[in-house]
Amino acid sequence: MSVFEWINRISDDERSRKAWFSLVCLVFAVLVIIPSVFVILKMFTEWGIVSEVFGDPVTMSVITSALWNSFSIACIVTVIDVAVGIPMAWIMVRKQFKGKKYLDTLMDMPLAFPTAVLGISVVMFWGAPEGITIPGLGLIVSPYIMLILLHTIFTYPYMVRSLSAILEQIEPNYETAAMTLSASRFTAVRTITLPLFRAGLVTGTILCFARSLSETGGTLIALQMMGVGSLFFTGPTFIAYMKTEYGTDAAMGSMILISVLMIVLALILLVVVKVLIMRFRIPVKKVWPKFGRFVSRGAMPKLKDTVSVMFLAVVVLLPTFYIFTYLTQPMADIDFGALLYSTGISFLIAGVAVVFNMVFGIPVALYIARKRHTKSGKILDSLVNVPLIIPTTALGFSLALFWGSIYAGDSMGLLMVILGHIAFTFPLVVRNVTGAVEEVDISYEEVAMTLGAKPFQAFSKVLMPIIKSSVIAGAILAFTRSLGETGATVAISDSVETVPVYIMGLISANRYSEAAFCSIVLIAICFAFMLAVRIAVNRGGSRA
Amino acid sequence: MKIRLENISMKFGDLYAVRNISLSVAKGEYLTVLGPSGCGKTTLIKVISGIWKPTEGRVTVDGEDVTDIPMEDRDTGYVFQNIALFPNMTIMDNVGYSQRVKDTSSDEANRISKDHLELVKMFDRAGMFPSELSGGEQQKVAIARALASGSKMLMLDEPLSALDARVRVELRYELRRLVKKLGITVLHVTHDQEEAMSVSDRILLMRAGGIQEVGTPLNMYRNPGSIFAAYFIGETNLMECTVSGKTKTGKTTVRLRGGQVVRVSKSGFKAGDPVVISVRPENVYTANDGLGAEIIGAVFMGTYWKIRTLAETTDYIDYYVSSNDEVPKIGSKVHLVFNKKATKVFARPKEGLEEAIKLE
Numbered sequence: 050m051s052v053f054e055w056i057n058r059i060s061d062d063e064r065s066r067k068a069w070f071s072l073v074c075l076v077f078a079v080l081v082i083i084p085s086v087f088v089i090l091k092m093f094t095e096w097g098i099v100s101e102v103f104g105d106p107v108t109m110s111v112i113t114s115a116l117w118n119s120f121s122i123a124c125i126v127t128v129i130d131v132a133v134g135i136p137m138a139w140i141m142v143r144k145q146f147k148g149k150k151y152l153d154t155l156m157d158m159p160l161a162f163p164t165a166v167l168g169i170s171v172v173m174f175w176g177a178p179e180g181i182t183i184p185g186l187g188l189i190v191s192p193y194i195m196l197i198l199l200h201t202i203f204t205y206p207y208m209v210r211s212l213s214a215i216l217e218q219i220e221p222n223y224e225t226a227a228m229t230l231s232a233s234r235f236t237a238v239r240t241i242t243l244p245l246f247r248a249g250l251v252t253g254t255i256l257c258f259a260r261s262l263s264e265t266g267g268t269l270i271a272l273q274m275m276g277v278g279s280l281f282f283t284g285p286t287f288i289a290y291m292k293t294e295y296g297t298d299a300a301m302g303s304m305i306l307i308s309v310l311m312i313v314l315a316l317i318l319l320v321v322v323k324v325l326i327m328r329f330r331i332p333v334k335k336v337w338p339k340f341g342r343f344v345s346r347g348a349m350p351k352l353k354d355t356v357s358v359m360f361l362a363v364v365v366l367l368p369t370f371y372i373f374t375y376l377t378q379p380m381a382d383i384d385f386g387a388l389l390y391s392t393g394i395s396f397l398i399a400g401v402a403v404v405f406n407m408v409f410g411i412p413v414a415l416y417i418a419r420k421r422h423t424k425s426g427k428i429l430d431s432l433v434n435v436p437l438i439i440p441t442t443a444l445g446f447s448l449a450l451f452w453g454s455i456y457a458g459d460s461m462g463l464l465m466v467i468l469g470h471i472a473f474t475f476p477l478v479v480r481n482v483t484g485a486v487e488e489v490d491i492s493y494e495e496v497a498m499t500l501g502a503k504p505f506q507a508f509s510k511v512l513m514p515i516i517k518s519s520v521i522a523g524a525i526l527a528f529t530r531s532l533g534e535t536g537a538t539v540a541i542s543d544s545v546e547t548v549p550v551y552i553m554g555l556i557s558a559n560r561y562s563e564a565a566f567c568s569i570v571l572i573a574i575c576f577a578f579m580l581a582v583r584i585a586v587n588r589g590g591s592r593a
Numbered sequence: 594m595k596i597r598l599e600n601i602s603m604k605f606g607d608l609y610a611v612r613n614i615s616l617s618v619a620k621g622e623y624l625t626v627l628g629p630s631g632c633g634k635t636t637l638i639k640v641i642s643g644i645w646k647p648t649e650g651r652v653t654v655d656g657e658d659v660t661d662i663p664m665e666d667r668d669t670g671y672v673f674q675n676i677a678l679f680p681n682m683t684i685m686d687n688v689g690y691s692q693r694v695k696d697t698s699s700d701e702a703n704r705i706s707k708d709h710l711e712l713v714k715m716f717d718r719a720g721m722f723p724s725e726l727s728g729g730e731q732q733k734v735a736i737a738r739a740l741a742s743g744s745k746m747l748m749l750d751e752p753l754s755a756l757d758a759r760v761r762v763e764l765r766y767e768l769r770r771l772v773k774k775l776g777i778t779v780l781h782v783t784h785d786q787e788e789a790m791s792v793s794d795r796i797l798l799m800r801a802g803g804i805q806e807v808g809t810p811l812n813m814y815r816n817p818g819s820i821f822a823a824y825f826i827g828e829t830n831l832m833e834c835t836v837s838g839k840t841k842t843g844k845t846t847v848r849l850r851g852g853q854v855v856r857v858s859k860s861g862f863k864a865g866d867p868v869v870i871s872v873r874p875e876n877v878y879t880a881n882d883g884l885g886a887e888i889i890g891a892v893f894m895g896t897y898w899k900i901r902t903l904a905e906t907t908d909y910i911d912y913y914v915s916s917n918d919e920v921p922k923i924g925s926k927v928h929l930v931f932n933k934k935a936t937k938v939f940a941r942p943k944e945g946l947e948e949a950i951k952l953e
Contacts, residue, residue: 059723139935220675220677222673222675222677223677223679225644225664225671225673225677226666226671226673226677226679227679227690227694228644228665229642229643229644229664229665229667229670229671229739229741230690230694230738230739231665231666231691231694232665232690232691232694233665233694233697234665236694240679240690240694241679241681244681245681317866334695336693336696337696338694338695338696341694345665346663463626465786525926592787
């Protein structure tokens with residue numbers, strides 16, 4: 050109580066607010082931004098060993114093909130997500146039907162699953178990996194196509210969510226107005242709604258692209274299960290592979306090179322994508338009335354909706370849940386001690402990262418939301434996106450180099466992993482909170498202050514209760530994202546065994562059945578945890 | 594175009610937004626649909642324009658049943674309350690939209706767009722985007738856009754309610770002049786009775802999803818068919834009373850709550866019938882003799898004073914005093930008389946007077 054009073058009192062002073070904000074910025078720079086891109090600096094200081102890699106045609110060809118795989122898969126996945134995400138967003142926003150609530154929950158399921166688990170499940174469903182007794186479809190033998198299917202699953206919810214968020218803000222009357230002016234539904238959507246849609250498309254594209262580019266755990270597991278773990282690489286799996294096969298020191302040159310290339314290419318490509326989407330004009334002048342009417346009438350809209358829902362069911366949900374077929378098998382001999390220990394480590398890391406990001410992320414979000422038009426607001430806004438765009442494995446590697454250069458040794462492994470998780474979950478919290486704060490009229494806080502509230506009281510008693518659900522959504526998103534992360538963890542430390550790392554170890558040892566049952570237990574724990582959070586939050590809500 | 598509605602009902606879930614409405618609108622007629630919020634006005638024009646398909650009933654245009662024709666083939670102009678100009682297109686492209694989506698050649702579409710912008714005197718803004726225009730200008734463009742489709746019927750959904758008071762008044766006469774010139778059939782939804790009176794050929798008064806009354810503005814004002822119409826259109830004093838008999842000339846006499854007997858207009862009520870009388874403030878005068886009342890308030894309305902009194906019948910009775918005249922002092926006593934011809938008698942509603950004039 051006295052602490053709050055103290056905060057209230059000092060929040061009235063301009064200088065103490067400035068001091069606090071400076072601290073937040075410092076923390077953001079030192080713990081999040083600088084470690085994330087430190088590897089670029091390292092490339093110059095270690096130019097000698099990096100240039101050696103250039104002279105090694107074998108390694109270079111592996112690196113280029115890994116990069117090509119990463120970026121082309123991310124591109125294809127994003128295009129698929131856009132194509133199936135747009136009609137799905139329409140269904141979610143503009144249509145009213147029974148069971149919509151359940152569809153809404155189902156849609157987010159892949160986000161609640163650690164990607165390592167998704168990797169197992171997807172390969173089991175589409176392929177027929179050796180050593181697994183449960184029959185799969187056996188359709189996909191190409192690792193490239195398998196990865197596209199896998200990445201589509203966990204990027205799909207991001208795309209649908211971003212598009213739905215924008216669609217909800219677009220006045221439905223525009224479409225109706227266009228239709229009273231003789232435009233068919235198709236023409237109305239194409240010429241009016243889609244052009245207004247770009248912001249959502251940019252967000253969705255960036256999220257999907259970055260997520261696909263980053264993903265390590267599920268990808269690694271899928272490739273291992275297909276037996277091509279040391280033959281087929283993406284950027285992140287290459288870093289992980291080099292690290293475990295040769296050790297950081299021996300593979301330093303190639304790891305630095307591919308990390309820097311991934312970071313730089315990702316940043317460049319995303320700027321290009323953003324410019325392209327904002328510049329590209331959907332041709333609105335030319336219309337094809339007959340074609341428009343054909344696709345807007347009769348069976349066509351139904352067909353489109355059916356295909357969208359089927360895609361969700363067959364490509365996203367079925368493979369996600371396929372791992373549960375293991376429940377029909379005899380229970381494997383699980384090492385509960387090891388599983389619970391690694392789960393505990395994972396929860397500890399995720400928990401600390403989320404709490405840290407709440408304390409230091411919310412002020413950043415407030416600043417961005419309230420000062421968006423100022424230069425410093427814009428700069429902060431772009432900077433926050435940096436850890437989101439950088440592939441987490443490269444980020445982890447960079448961070449390990451940064452802290453390793455200050456303090457060598459692996460005894461600080463856990464702390465460094467936590468710092469890594471703080472860095473890549475930071476943008477998730479900030480993004481969600483910024484979005485929510487922008488929706489809230491600042492006059493609420495102003496009114497509170499005219500009524501005598503101190504700035505901190507205005508924030509904690511007025512703004513916070515309004516944006517609470519978005520803050521919690523951001524926290525849950527960050528928490529699950531941290532829980533499922535493999536790449537950054539592996540890149541930072543060899544000794545910290547989080548749950549995805551533990552499951553990956555089981556897969557490497559071909560202990561599939563055990564891995565599957567561990568996954569199921571893990572999912573059960575996650576769901577119980579999330580349910581508990583929701584219930585606790587709802588209780589708190591009704592009391593307030 | 595001549596529009597006919599036959600037993601139109603529109604249900605949302607278990608609720609009727611519009612119930613069993615039949616109506617004829619003549620070619621070139623300007624009909625306003627008036628009523629309190631939530632009475633089903635907008636639903637009605639959305640059904641006519643095909644935006645919604647009625648749950649029951651038929652819509653015919655020039656004798657042709659159009660109920661099942663989708664809105665994009667109806668050719669009905671529709672102007673939205675929130676204007677809904679396409680923000681991604683210039684004014685010119687907005688107005689030319691309907692022609693372009695019909696695959697009219699680009700030159701022809703531009704010509705039609707230009708003609709209609711000139712019609713609403715907005716051609717000088719052709720290259721601008723909607724966000725650069727004021728509210729009134731945007732609404733003019735929206736009207737031009739609806740007309741440019743070549744449609745001969747126009748639905749206006751509270752087109753003026755989002756505008757400033759003065760712009761609103763100017764634009765409504767402009768609107769009437771324009772559609773009369775083009776011979777277009779208009780259904781104009783509004784909750785503003787003054788707007789309805791000043792622009793329409795006929796008013797359709799709606800309440801709780803049904804038609805309350807249809808008539809010309811003057812007739813509806815002078816001879817409202819119901820207590821609700823009398824109350825909703827213009828201002829009126831309503832008093833509960835009982836019929837006491839008839840005069841030699843056939844006028845009804847009623848006994849007010851305080852026992853006073855006054856003469857009102859002719860009616861078919863018999864002695865002892867419970868009734869409500871309605872007398873508009875401009876038909877209440879002060880005199881040397883009449884109903885005793887105490888002045889309890891005076892509000893300056895610009896061109897006149899609205900004086901509120903508490904009569905000895907325990908009714909509140911308002912009357913007007915010209916702004917040039919002396920305003921009576923609060924607390925002073927006056928005697929009120931009513932213009933007999935303009936005092937209307939209605940049967941006292943079973944549900945009570947309060948319920949009969951409730952707005953929701």
